[in-house]
Amino acid sequence: MTMDLSMLWYLVPSVIMFTAGVFGFITRRNMIAMLISLELILNSADLNFVIFNRFLFPGQMEGMIFTLFAIAIAAAETAVAIAIIINIYRSLGNTDINSAKEMRH
């Protein structure tokens, strides 16, 4: 039953996720919200890996395995990002991206 749907049906949600992620990353001021947007971007990329593997190279597993790696690394990266955000919160008292502009010319 699932095979009736073409690859496009799977790619469109991925594109929507990606665009939403980029939009969120640019517009939200809260760092946690930005981090969530970043996760959306990452997940859309993971989804693409799985989709292309499934439809273009059905007999192989590289895309799937790579996605598992990417998820694991994304988790580690999130931990680092949250640690940074906590430290910023401790020193600045908020998580607004506009208040963390020290690193400039």
Added chain:
Amino acid sequence: MGITLPILILAIPFTMFLVLGIGGVKMPRKVAGVIGILANASLLAICYTVAFRYFFSGDTQFIVDGVRQQLQVFDVTWLAFTERLVVKIGFLLDPICAMMLIVISTISFMVHLYSWGYMEHEPGFQRYYAFLALFTFSMLGLVVATNIFQMYIFWELVGVSSFLLIGFFYKLPSAVSASKKAFIVTRFADLGMLLGILVLTFYFPTFNFIDITHNTGNVLASTGGATFLGASVLTWALVLIFTGGMGKSAMMPLHIWLPDAMEGPTPVSALIHAATMVVAGVYLVARMFPLYLVEEASMQFITWVGAITAFYAAVVACCQIDIKRILAFSTISQIAFMMVSLGVARPDIHEGLGYMASMFHLFTHAMFKALLFLGAGALIHAVHSNNYTAMGGLRKYMPITHWTFLIGCLAIAGIWPFSGFFSKDEMLSAMFSYSPFWGYWMTMVAGLTAFYMFRMYFLVFWWEENPHYKEHKPHDAPWQMSVPLLILAAVSCVAGFIPFGHFVTWNGEPYDIHINAQVAATSLTVAVIAIAFAGWLYLKKNDKPSLMRQALPALWTAAHRRFYWDEIYLFVTRKIIFGGICKGIAWFDRHVIDATMDAFASMTQFVSVKIKGMQSGSVQTYVVWYFLGALVLAAITWICIL
């Protein structure tokens, strides 16, 4: 011979350098000094073991049918650049090497011990011992070199350690400029040596000394009779290699660094600038002697350079005030003596007597000149001045220094039975047998030697007591300084009786030394007359010396200013090279090369100032730009694909 002892000979001083150089600052002075001296004592024992085993064991690897052999204890490949250019590090044991092991380890030990007293209150005591260890390592590596490239490497290392030790008192501007002068002049000479090595090995592709000296015919044949500017390329190669020796051994016209090198601590002058490093040039010629024999022109060159230098330095030494400078010029003169002796050595003249005599004099000279320098150090220690004008009448105050110094002076003047007499007599007979002209010439130099040494001796120990002694009474040095003086004085008394010809000859065959009665009588008479003349002038305070000086003021000033060699060098470098030839190059450097670089820098600065506003600190702005950039790239890719 096993490789343990030879490796230890190089490893001990190098380890000492690392230990004292890295850990020295953390150590108390006494610990650093004791470690340095103990390590040197063990080095002394090992060097003596190796040398004595070589000379006396009678083992067939050292001596076959009475002929001493050259033995490569080990020779390992260190750098293999190409098939032909392979640099090896090894240990070559032969008569001159074994002799040098004795000389270096003895003098180095004496100087280590002496410095304990002499340098006691100087800051940087540990650094000083580290540098001494570095020097000992480099010098030992130089004499045991199996190939000319290894010798070149260690040749540079002794130059570096000499530089470091001359500039030891780095807060004195004079010491700094003296160390730079020494390094630049010798380095300049080493350029010639490197060129010589390249020319030689271009035609005969091996660095190994044994290969070169045992196949001199093949070396000559390999050049195929090629000539350059009227001389054969082999002559060029040998003369260029000898240039390096001229630099290190302070032959004219590259002698200018040695008198200034006296800015270093006095024990350093004794070790490096009297006994060991400065004879490296003589050692180099001796090491490649069979090859030098092939080219008569190069031997002539060595003889002429040596003879002129010997005379020049002896004359200058007569008119110096600083006692260390007198000794420095005396060293130059004596090394030139050895050079002439090598230059006149021929296998058909008394079986290569000149070579043996030169090495003999190297040995005796190292001992008595180190003694004289260490004695001068004791004098300077006592009166705090280098000039004899601050001394005079010291014989009552410093008896040990006085007697040992007198022995050193008698030895260098060539008075029987002190060691200098025997070696000088052998050298002079070699010169007389080669050509009476050089014989008389060098006898005259020997007379001058006796004169200037006793001029200094009388002015320091007799003449008139300096009035300052009442405020600051001079006294003999502490035991660490007196013991080396006594030992070296004892060696200088007996070293002449060593049957040196049985140990060191140019081809390893034993040679019986005969005192040539006529030559000995001549040189002895000349020396005694010179000493008597010096005594007549300087024994008691009188105005004869100043009258003589007033009679020939121009000559005295010229000799005192070392015949203006430094001024000539300054004129050539500052006025002609820097002021003339280099003007255009300097202009090009400033206005083309530097200007291009400056243009790059100012352009970068200009652009970066203009665009630095982009780095706003707002992460989201960056993301927008990044995203737009990615879109543009995607669009370009899409267009290209379509």
